Amino acid sequence: MSKMHVKFTLNGQEVEGLAEPRTLLIHFLRENLRVTGPHIGCDTSHCGACTVDMDGRSVKSCTVFVAQANGADVTTVEGLVNADGSLGVIQEMFREHHGLQCGYCTPGMITRAHRLLQENPTPTEEEVRFGIAGNLCRCTGYQNIVKAIMAAADQLNAQKEAAE
């Protein structure tokens, strides 16, 4: 099968390359672009470790062909840092509240939390749990992940208020 030219926006920068259409987005990100934040966990659309943000939606990049992403706007955990390269608010809160142990699910969790908080800036704990139901963590029991996301919501809202 012939390769196709793909071009999309990744973390605010235009990227491009040649790939077979059957290449999964996760493989293109990790192997062609060497963007290794998104992880391959289950490879069967269940675990959410490969979650990236695509055109304002959280998607599992193991279940998207790079051909489908052609022209899209993609954000990975690498794109959620502050402009100066320091940890973004959600990332910082995961560190602060010990929202990770082995860290394998963390990039997917943080990328998902980012979209969740964009859509619902003041979630209840129940809404956070429902919102991250597509991301599995085998270490933490989720308690501190939920705490970290709730804390990130508070901090982001405080920042927004201060800016107004």
Next chain:
Amino acid sequence: MIPAGFEYHRPADLASAISLLTTHGDEARVIAGGHSLIPMMKLRMADVGHLVDLQSIETMRGVRIDGDTVTIGALTTQHELITHAELARRLPILRECALLIADPQVRYCGTLGGNVANGDPGNDMPGLMQCLDATYTVEGPDGARQIKARDFYESAYFTARGDEEILTAVSISLPAPGTGYAYEKQKRKIGDYATAACAVIVGGGTASVAMTNLADTPIWAEDAGTALASGDLDGAVAAALAAIDPQEDMRGPIAFKRHVAGVVIRRAMQRATDRAKG
């Protein structure tokens, strides 16, 4: 897991998509959200020579409410159904059902059209569409035609849609305000298909009952609706149970599925009845 190679097409309009299906015949498959098809391709259980991506066909997107009818473009995602305020008000059972499908990431991609067209007995929307007596529009080289959801499903993955046709929209007559409704689903975990699920609407002297994943097609149980409309809950549950034909699989043996179905059907009927006003 990496699927076998294929040619990728992204037609800009419906006519081009249909023309690709006509040209490539059996080798072509359309893809919308892809969360049923891509896993099957990765397992190499689906063999696709030409993948026709529908994402650029804007005419197949969106929700239009016109009087008492809602028409939903096939590419409308479960997430868009859940977050559509007017739809949530006028047809709350659709939101209740969509929230029980898979997980957030899958609902951002998964579409109503894909869910109803695929013919997977585990999909939730076909049963709901039969409960609501929805109409599907399919379009092919010979033009458009309408098929009732209740006539669409032949057996698992076999439907009344022709190979060169694309399901483009779903139309539903909105139930009268105050109609009771419930979509009840038992699943082993988030992301799983139903062990048993049941859609019920009741009100204005009528009722409709349909079930998911309890046969190789969705099951609309007319007798159960008649019994429920007359207030005979036990009779309605019995009639619904008489209409199903569950098979043993990893979700359990037949006796267990019948037991779960009985519980789920009763809960759905009870909740719908409790919610009915007037």
